[in-house]
Amino acid sequence: MHELPSVNDLQSCAMYSHHNIWRDALVPERTFHYYHPDSKGLNFSALMDDVKNAPDGSFFLLHPCAHNPTGVDPTEEQWREISYLFKVKNHFPFFDMAYQGFASGDLDRDAQSIRIFVEDGNLIGCAQSFAKNMGLYGHRVGCLNVLCNDAKQAVAIKSQLQQIARAMYSSPPVHGILLVSGILSDPSMKALWVEEVKVMANRIQSLRTTLRKSLEQLSSSLNWEHITNQVGMFCFSGLTPEQVDRLQRGFHIYMTLDGRMSMAGVTTGNVSYLANAIHEATKFG
Ligand SMILES: Cc1ncc(COP(=O)(O)O)c(C=O)c1O
The missing domain is CATH 3.90.1150.10 (Aspartate Aminotransferase, domain 1)
Incomplete structure (x- = not known):
């Protein structure tokens, strides 16, 4: 079972991208509750119910901070509860992180939700985009991390990802990546x-x-x-x-x-x- 953030019946551009990706990959998907139109905030209890009722080992797509389109993030305490339930249910959290720094202004603080999942012993995936927080929209620059159990699993996952990339875009444009790595490696x-x-x-x-x-x-x-x-x-x-x-x-x-x-x-x-x-x-x- 594959899950996507839901804003009930309301759709946004980012949501369409997610749906398109799973559709083209022939992966069946379901949505889970997230946004409450009345409070214009988080529908935490419905979200937790959906996490609880999903089959064990489900894949969930989450936004770790500055959620698009709702601007609604769980609190630290709520993230802890979500992470705990993920561990119990053996769900796989995959983080789509396109706005690190936009929620609190602090890059570390905006990564807090991911750290909570890792500290709880969840294996995670995280796709990071530098399009917004480095102003590199046209450069297609991001970073994919998958936390694995051991080196053998890492080799297997890497070779699978390389096969997918080879068929999709072969090799990424290098200019934006050099800009990002240049900035991140110079204190x-x-x-x-x-x-x-x-x-x-x-x-x-x-x-x-x-x-x-x-x-x-x-x-x-x-x-x-x-x-x-x-x-x-x-x-x-x-x-x-x-x-x-x-x-x-x-x-x-x-x-x-x-x-x-x-x-x-x-x-x-x-x-x-x-x-x-x-x-x-x-x-x-
Ligand atoms: C949540 C989210 N993930 C990913 C993206 C796309 O990032 P990129 O342009 O690096 O593919 C966006 C917006 O464009 C987004 O809002």
């Missing part, structure tokens, strides 16, 4: 990158606060707490497809139809225009 450049990630995440966090305050000052009757409760690059705004359409036609503000807004595009220069537009698009339902 002063790495320290600079760590600082820059912090600045970037703090900027997004402060724009979340400004957007929420602006909406509240406009006397919007809706609850906008989730703008600051959610983390990472995305705000799962709760706007309906009709409201998204109004923003597009009336204000030239664009987001995915499920209401997912990229907070990276919000600036001190456009946040009040955005708040006014959201207020106008939502005040009559």
